[in-house]
Amino acid sequence: MDQGWAQERARLAGIEALWDPGTCDVLTRSGVAPGSRVLEVGAGGGSIVQWLAVQVGHSGRVVAVDIDVRFVAPLASDVVEVCEVDVVTGELPAAQFDVVHARLLLEHLKDPAAVVLKLVDALIPGGRLVVEDYDWSGFGFESDDALNNRVTEGILSFMAAAGFDRTFGRRLVGVLAGAGLGPVEGNGRSLVVDCTHPGYDFFRLSFEQLAPGAERAGLIAADDVRMFRNRLDAGGPRVITPTLVTGIGHRPVP
Numbered sequence: 001m002d003q004g005w006a007q008e009r010a011r012l013a014g015i016e017a018l019w020d021p022g023t024c025d026v027l028t029r030s031g032v033a034p035g036s037r038v039l040e041v042g043a044g045g046g047s048i049v050q051w052l053a054v055q056v057g058h059s060g061r062v063v064a065v066d067i068d069v070r071f072v073a074p075l076a077s078d079v080v081e082v083c084e085v086d087v088v089t090g091e092l093p094a095a096q097f098d099v100v101h102a103r104l105l106l107e108h109l110k111d112p113a114a115v116v117l118k119l120v121d122a123l124i125p126g127g128r129l130v131v132e133d134y135d136w137s138g139f140g141f142e143s144d145d146a147l148n149n150r151v152t153e154g155i156l157s158f159m160a161a162a163g164f165d166r167t168f169g170r171r172l173v174g175v176l177a178g179a180g181l182g183p184v185e186g187n188g189r190s191l192v193v194d195c196t197h198p199g200y201d202f203f204r205l206s207f208e209q210l211a212p213g214a215e216r217a218g219l220i221a222a223d224d225v226r227m228f229r230n231r232l233d234a235g236g237p238r239v240i241t242p243t244l245v246t247g248i249g250h251r252p253v254p
């Protein structure tokens with residue numbers, strides 16, 4: 001995805017509207033509380049960083065990491081530290097955090113298992129790793145017609161060509177277990193949303209961002225882009241979201 005795209009903040013807000021309530025629940029169950037030290041990796045638009053700062057309070061600490069800190073930089077405070085880091089090539093602070101969280105990040109990376117090892121190293125012994133990524137297998141529009149299906153396949157193929165793994169969520173729990181975490185719990189959630197849901201913008205704006213490139217790459221026909229855009233302009237078909245898979249494990253205490 002193009003982080004510099006003018007409507008990227010609105011696209012990220014769509015993600016937040018879809019998933020923040022469930023993510024906040026899982027982070028609370030994973031021990032986020034007053035005084036916690038939390039690392040948020042791939043912090044994006046920053047809604048989770050803001051929520052974490054309130055939860056941990058002045059006795060806690062939140063470190064927000066992203067390769068592009070445009071949206072999270074204004075959240076820096078005496079509780080929140082913002083760091084511009086590429087998690088693939090850069091370093092993370094070692095053995096400092098009670099909870100490390102990354103949502104919709106690893107699915108974009110060439111070697112997610114290597115980055116998971118860095119996330120585990122950032123935890124104190126006994127600390128929790130919470131990772132959330134998509135499995136697009138169950139994604140679809142309510143009306144299973146040929147145009148919707150061609151557009152879906154064209155966009156996902158274009159993302160795959162850029163290194164995106166559309167079924168990474170399915171392998172997520174296994175990758176966490178392979179990183180030496182204690183018993184890894186996994187679950188998935190999916191929503192059915194129409195164009196009145198604020199999360200619908202994630203699908204609408206992802207299409208707008210990616211369709212020109214997919215068309216240039218020959219993965220979607222220009223006519224399909226035009227017809228599908230007309231459909232979106234008229235409201236758009238109801239969406240069955242991809243499954244957001246969550247994996248939770250703790251760093252073993254030696």
Ligand SMILES: C[S@@+](CC[C@H](N)C(=O)[O-])C[C@H]1O[C@@H](n2cnc3c(N)ncnc32)[C@H](O)[C@@H]1O
Pocket residue numbers: 003012015016041042043044045046065066067068085086087088102103104105108
């Ligand atoms: C799909 S967005 C998800 C944002 C946020 N985690 C959420 O769920 O609302 C992915 C985020 O990961 C960041 N990102 C991508 N590659 C990265 C890397 N190599 N190192 C650090 N951050 C990265 C992007 O800049 C973007 O903010």
